[in-house]
Amino acid sequence: MKRSVIIYGPKGSGKTQHAEQLRQHFGLERIVDDWDGSRPYPSYDCLVLTNNAHPSIAARGNYYVLNRALLKAAQVVSA
DSSP states (O other): OOBOEEEEOOTTSSTTTTHHHHHHHHTOSEEEOSOOSSSOOOOBSEEEEEOOOOHHHHTTSEEEEHHHHHHHHHHHHHO
């Protein structure tokens, strides 16, 4: 079981478009789209997509801004 990963990006930035690629890269089982912090946080095995930039979201753990997550995934592919 892996800790969930949060991907932040504003609406229209490509979070949903790249979700499957990122889910596979991080080795997670599910994608939770449009998580806004009002629902319980899925702590394990989820790629959590959000456009909520509140600091409490980032404090939950594995947090990436979308462009950094894509860069990380691309570096693994090109290596």
